[in-house]
Amino acid sequence: MKSDINLIDDNGKRLDGRGIDDLRNIKIEAGVLHRANGSCYLEWGGNKVLVAVYGPREAIPRHTQNSLRAIVNAKYNMAAFSVEDRKRPGPDRRSKEISKVISEALEKIILTEQFPRASIDVNIEVLDAEAGTRCAGLTAAGVALADAGIPMKDIPAACAAGKIAGKVVLDLGKEEDNYGDADLPVAISPRTDEILLLQMDGHLTLDEFNQAMDYAIKGCHIISEIQKKAILEKYQPKMEGQ
Amino acid sequence: MTVVPVIKRDYICNLAKQGKRVDGRKFEEYRKISIETKVVNKAEGSARVKIGNTQVLAGIKMDVGEPYPDTPESGVLTTAAELIPLASPDFESGPPQEDAIELARVVDRGVRESEVIELDKLCIEPNEKVWIIFLDIHILDYDGNLFDAASLASLAALSTATVPNKRFELGEDYPLPIREPPISCTSVKFDNFVVIDPSLDEDEIADARLTVATDNNGDIRAMQKGLNGSFTREEIQKVIKASLDNGKEIRRQLSEVTGK
Numbered sequence: 133m134k135s136d137i138n139l140i141d142d143n144g145k146r147l148d149g150r151g152i153d154d155l156r157n158i159k160i161e162a163g164v165l166h167r168a169n170g171s172c173y174l175e176w177g178g179n180k181v182l183v184a185v186y187g188p189r190e191a192i193p194r195h196t197q198n199s200l201r202a203i204v205n206a207k208y209n210m211a212a213f214s215v216e217d218r219k220r221p222g223p224d225r226r227s228k229e230i231s232k233v234i235s236e237a238l239e240k241i242i243l244t245e246q247f248p249r250a251s252i253d254v255n256i257e258v259l260d261a262e263a264g265t266r267c268a269g270l271t272a273a274g275v276a277l278a279d280a281g282i283p284m285k286d287i288p289a290a291c292a293a294g295k296i297a298g299k300v301v302l303d304l305g306k307e308e309d310n311y312g313d314a315d316l317p318v319a320i321s322p323r324t325d326e327i328l329l330l331q332m333d334g335h336l337t338l339d340e341f342n343q344a345m346d347y348a349i350k351g352c353h354i355i356s357e358i359q360k361k362a363i364l365e366k367y368q369p370k371m372e373g374q
Numbered sequence: 375m376t377v378v379p380v381i382k383r384d385y386i387c388n389l390a391k392q393g394k395r396v397d398g399r400k401f402e403e404y405r406k407i408s409i410e411t412k413v414v415n416k417a418e419g420s421a422r423v424k425i426g427n428t429q430v431l432a433g434i435k436m437d438v439g440e441p442y443p444d445t446p447e448s449g450v451l452t453t454a455a456e457l458i459p460l461a462s463p464d465f466e467s468g469p470p471q472e473d474a475i476e477l478a479r480v481v482d483r484g485v486r487e488s489e490v491i492e493l494d495k496l497c498i499e500p501n502e503k504v505w506i507i508f509l510d511i512h513i514l515d516y517d518g519n520l521f522d523a524a525s526l527a528s529l530a531a532l533s534t535a536t537v538p539n540k541r542f543e544l545g546e547d548y549p550l551p552i553r554e555p556p557i558s559c560t561s562v563k564f565d566n567f568v569v570i571d572p573s574l575d576e577d578e579i580a581d582a583r584l585t586v587a588t589d590n591n592g593d594i595r596a597m598q599k600g601l602n603g604s605f606t607r608e609e610i611q612k613v614i615k616a617s618l619d620n621g622k623e624i625r626r627q628l629s630e631v632t633g634k
Contacts, residue, residue, distance in 0.1 A: 165515045166427035167462050178415055182514060184460040207467055209458060212510040213417035213433025216541075221456055221510065222469065255460035257512070259431065260414045 139297040139308055146308065148177075152301045153347055155291070155354060160272070160362035162279045170280025172362070174272035177305060178262030183272040184255045185280040191251035202247035206235040206254040208269055214261040230266050231256075237270060237290075237319050237328035243283040252282060263309035264292050270319050270329065275359050279366070287359050288328055290319035291351030293344035300340050302347040316341075318348035322356035325349060383564075383579045390567040397426075397573055402616040404559075404571045405519075407624060409526065409631045411534040419535025419550065423527040425571065427517035429461075432509065432527035434535045434550075438498060438542055439506040449496025449504045453482035455511040455524060462516040480598045481511065481525045484558055484587050488595040491532060492551035498544065505537060507550075518574040521585050521598075525558040526624065533632035552634065556587040556595035557624045559617035568609050570616045584610065586617035590625070 140146055150156070156177030165171035168184035175181075191197040191205075208230040212221050223231075238254060254276065256269040267290035274287040294304040296312040304312055314334025320327055336344060386396060395401070405426035414420035419434035441448060455478035457465040470478070485491065496505040509532070511524045535550040562572040562580035569576060572583075581603025587596040594614065599605070605613070 165429070165460070166517055167515055168460070180414065182460065186459070186463050189463070207459065209467070211414075211431070211433060211512055212454070212508060213414055213420065213435045215416055218435035218437060218508050218510075221454060223467070253459065255458065257458060257460050257514075259433075259512075260416050262416070 137307060137311060139311060140299055146296075146301065146305070148305055152299055153350070155303045155351055156305065158355065158358050160275055160358055162275050162362045162366040168276075168280070170276045170278070170282070172272040172276035172279060174268055174275070176264065176268045176271075178260060179258070179265055179268045180260035181265065181268045181272045182257045182259060183269065183276040185252065185273075185276045185282065186255070187252040187280075188247040188250035188282070189253075191249060196251070197249040199248055201244035202242070202250040202252050204235050204239040204242055204244065204252050204254065206238055206256060206273065207231050208234060208256045208258070208266070210258045210261060210265070214258050230269070233329055233331065234266065234270050234273065237288060238273060238277070240326075240328050241285045241288055241321055242277065243285065246283055252277075263304050263306045264317070266290070267292050267317050267319070271355055271359065275362055278363050286321040286323045287356065287363075288319050289322050289352040289356040289359060290317065290329060291348050291355055292317040293348040293351065295334065295336060295340060295344065300343045300347060302351050314340075314344070316344045316348060318345065318352065320349060320352045322353055382575060386575060386579060387565045387567070390565065390569075395569060395573075396575060401567070401569045402619065404620045404623070405573075407526070407627060409530050409628060411530050411631055417531075418538055419531045419533075421527045421530030421534065422514075423523050423530060425519055425523045425526075426573065427515060428519055428523050429513075429515035430520065430523040430527040431512045431514055432524070432531040433512070434531050435508040435510070436535075436538055437506045437508070438503050441497070441501065441504040445493075446501040447497040447504070448493040449491070450506045451482065451486055451491060451493065451509065452506065453478045453485070453509045453511070453528075455481065455513070457513050457516075461513040465513075465516070476600070477520055477524055478511065480521060480585060481528050482509075483598075484525050484556065484596045485509070485528060485532065488556045488587065488589070490529065490553055490555045492553060495551045496537070516574065518572045518577040519560055521560045522558050522571065525587070526628065529555045529557075530628060530632060533628070533634050554590050555628070556589040557621040557628070558585050558587040558596070559620050559624070560585040561613040561616060563603055563605060563609065568612055570613075570620060584613050586614055588614075588618050588621045592618055
């Protein structure tokens with residue numbers, strides 16, 4: 133559906149006043165839940181996401197176990213009150229797909245071979261949703277996994293780029309997602325720039341795609357720094373205390 | 375359910391014999407409570423309540439729908455609770471189990487039977503259109519006493535909710551009409567000891583549980599006994615008194631946050 137709202141004004145500013153390669157505000161806090169082995173609370177624009185990591189623990193039911201490595205079990209779930217029209221509780225096709233691609237992205241960077249027959253459960257709860265929840269969820273999951281002390285090659289970071297009003301932009305907001313031309317969520321391992329998650333819908337030329345990838349990867353690197361800061365904020369005081 | 379080792383049970387009971395609890399509280403002492411409202415922008419009303427380490431988030435969504443045939447001029451309340459796997463290593467995803475259903479129903483009863491929401495003011499067109507209120511309760515961190523946390527979060531969310539008239543092109547938004555809410559306090563019994571606001575360990579070894587909701591006048595507005603143990607008359611009196619005493623302080627804290 134196209135609308136007549138102007139997604140980019142004459143000064144090149146977007147609806148919320150951002151420039152074309154600006155991120156929304158991001159706030160990350162590590163270790164916010166008592167019961168979980170690791171947890172993270174993340175606010176990204178109007179998104180609010182809570183992630184809890186349990187494990188490594190015995191994978192149940194047993195037929196899901198892998199005798200050579202751990203399985204990574206990410207579950208993406210949206211709260212009924214997180215969206216404009218109430219969402220029916222429980223998994224739907226969309227959340228199952230997102231759970232799967234996030235699990236696969238995490239499996240790549242977790243040293244799963246250290247925990248045969250175990251499962252590492254990553255529960256992602258979207259409490260408030262406003263475009264880009266899968267990137268928010270995966271970014272928070274990276275911090276929660278680090279908080280849980282799960283050995284990883286890197287802390288994954290995710291960010292989307294897209295196209296609105298004929299221009300490639302970073303980190304789509306709500307109206308931009310609804311009325312934009314393309315959306316490209318990307319997750320990377322920031323140390324190596326390996327791509328862990330990549331989805332696209334909409335319409336991009338090859339040049340636009342390359343530009344969008346550049347933006348998304350740049351965004352991931354900025355987010356990676358915020359992730360590291362959140363982890364340091366929790367653990368640095370403890371280290372200095374020793 | 376976790377199998378709490380016998381040793382843990384013995385430890386808790388031995389402490390109780392000396393009049394002590396594991397976390398140093400008195401038998402009739404509540405944990406620290408914090409209430410935060412309007413935490414979810416997309417929701418019509420929301421609240422996060424912490425009781426000790428237990429954390430519960432309640433959210434309100436509203437929609438226009440048909441009334442029940444027997445109450446054609448009343449709004450409708452629908453309550454659901456989810457024990458999401460985020461909150462505890464023992465919770466599993468999937469359709470709500472017994473525990474979640476009991477929790478939702480006890481909260482629902484506390485809100486419905488005590489007529490906290492003025493449902494008769496939520497009629498748009500008799501027989502045709504009324505407001506449907508969806509109250510969804512998410513357990514975020516389970517460290518004991520879900521009943522009180524869930525009902526307090528629900529009350530705080532309802533008290534600060536807005537009827538989204540504008541979104542449905544029905545005029546101006548207005549605050550959800552609410553009456554003075556009763557406050558629920560839960561006690562559990564193990565080995566003939568009765569303690570209020572059970573911690574996780576106490577919840578897990580409890581033989582019996584009793585939730586009492588009391589109102590402003592000191593009257594009882596709802597009760598629910600759970601688990602397979604029993605209470606004596608005297609114990610019930612004790613539980614009611616502890617609920618009244620703690621209820622007062624919780625009510626004060628709630629009205630401070632909601633401004634009602």
